[in-house]
Amino acid sequence: MSGVAVAPERVRLGGLTTLKVGGPAELWTVGNEADLREATAEPFFVLGAGSNLLVSDAGVAERVVRLGQPYATLAAFDGSADVWLGAATPLPGLVRRAQRAGLSGLEGLLGVPAQLGGAVAMNAGTRFGSLSDTLVEAEMMVSGDLVRLPADALGLRYRHSELPPGAVLTRVRLRLSASTPERVAAAMTGVDAARKGQPKIKSAGCAFKNPAGESAGRLIDRAGCKGLRVGDAMIAHEHGNFVINLGAATSRDVDELLEAVQGRVSVALDLEWRRWGGPDGEPPQPGWRARAQRVEG
Numbered sequence: 480m481s482g483v484a485v486a487p488e489r490v491r492l493g494g495l496t497t498l499k500v501g502g503p504a505e506l507w508t509v510g511n512e513a514d515l516r517e518a519t520a521e522p523f524f525v526l527g528a529g530s531n532l533l534v535s536d537a538g539v540a541e542r543v544v545r546l547g548q549p550y551a552t553l554a555a556f557d558g559s560a561d562v563w564l565g566a567a568t569p570l571p572g573l574v575r576r577a578q579r580a581g582l583s584g585l586e587g588l589l590g591v592p593a594q595l596g597g598a599v600a601m602n603a604g605t606r607f608g609s610l611s612d613t614l615v616e617a618e619m620m621v622s623g624d625l626v627r628l629p630a631d632a633l634g635l636r637y638r639h640s641e642l643p644p645g646a647v648l649t650r651v652r653l654r655l656s657a658s659t660p661e662r663v664a665a666a667m668t669g670v671d672a673a674r675k676g677q678p679k680i681k682s683a684g685c686a687f688k689n690p691a692g693e694s695a696g697r698l699i700d701r702a703g704c705k706g707l708r709v710g711d712a713m714i715a716h717e718h719g720n721f722v723i724n725l726g727a728a729t730s731r732d733v734d735e736l737l738e739a740v741q742g743r744v745s746v747a748l749d750l751e752w753r754r755w756g757g758p759d760g761e762p763p764q765p766g767w768r769a770r771a772q773r774v775e776g
């Protein structure tokens with residue numbers, strides 16, 4: 480008996496990301512808090528749906544921790560407006576379920592291919608709304624302790640959060656508002672229409688954040704970068720802020736392409752993607768401890 484409850488697997492991270500780029504790592508899929516505590520006892524990254532990641536071809540030496548099925552609790556969503564959901568709950572399914580239940584608040588997230596935890600970590604959204612519009616509080620494991628923090632302690636702003644260092648979100652509490660299925664569906668039509676121009680090929684969504692008052696996609700387009708290609712990584716013709724993988728793109732292709740874009744656009748652009756296998760740059764939030772509420776688990 481080794482005492483190890485979780486059996487880590489050796490995987491290629493490219494198989495777990497939407498961009499399909501990234502080398503080997505040790506994947507720890509956890510089904511409960513004890514597993515999670517064990518998996519996070521050594522340096523790690525947390526993987527959600529892998530839809531906002533650029534992972535190095537060399538992979539990562541850190542463990543990659545993924546929440547298993549017990550944290551995907553869409554089936555338990557009974558249509559209540561005030562609801563706790565597991566952080567591995569798929570956002571697209573939740574958005575649809577909320578619409579059918581006549582609950583408003585998530586329609587702006589239609590088409591965002593995230594897990595709920597990843598959507599909080601990135602404060603995912605569109606111009607029609609963000610995850611932070613409905614988030615009340617979140618439960619997370621930090622250094623082996625399960626704690627709760629209110630939404631306003633998470634530093635959520637445009638595609639940004641300030642979770643405590645090493646936090647793994649486990650459950651999320653949302654507050655939706657009463658509407659009707661028809662009204663929510665009508666609101667989604669506009670969101671859906673705005674998405675029509677996005678490419679359907681493998682990508683990781685928008686590569687860069689929009690600079691204040693500007694659209695990164697438009698700046699990239701104006702700089703003549705659409706169709707720019709390095710290896711199998713290309714700036715999509717449909718949308719300047721989408722890097723697509725034409726088949727066998729490597730992280731090196733993607734990095735060189737991003738650099739080429741940055742060299743042509745006059746404004747400095749910040750990467751929206753999280754990069755693994757390089758500095759992740761997730762900033763620590765000093766004040767979180769004072770506001771954390773301990774959860775027994």
Ligand SMILES: Cc1cc2nc3c(=O)[nH]c(=O)nc-3n(C[C@H](O)[C@H](O)[C@H](O)COP(=O)(O)OP(=O)(O)OC[C@H]3O[C@@H](n4cnc5c(N)ncnc54)[C@H](O)[C@@H]3O)c2cc1C
Binds near residue numbers: 590591593594604638
């Ligand atoms: C086709 C396409 C369209 C997209 N459109 C949009 C859009 O309109 N708006 C938008 O905002 N984004 C969009 N994205 C980007 C992406 O869907 C979001 O950033 C999403 O929030 C990422 O969630 P994820 O679960 O995939 O997280 P991942 O990509 O797996 O991880 C992203 C970050 O979240 C962290 N994370 C994930 N789960 C947890 C957890 N449980 N606890 C703590 N940290 C965690 C990871 O460590 C990482 O730092 C799009 C992506 C694609 C591929």
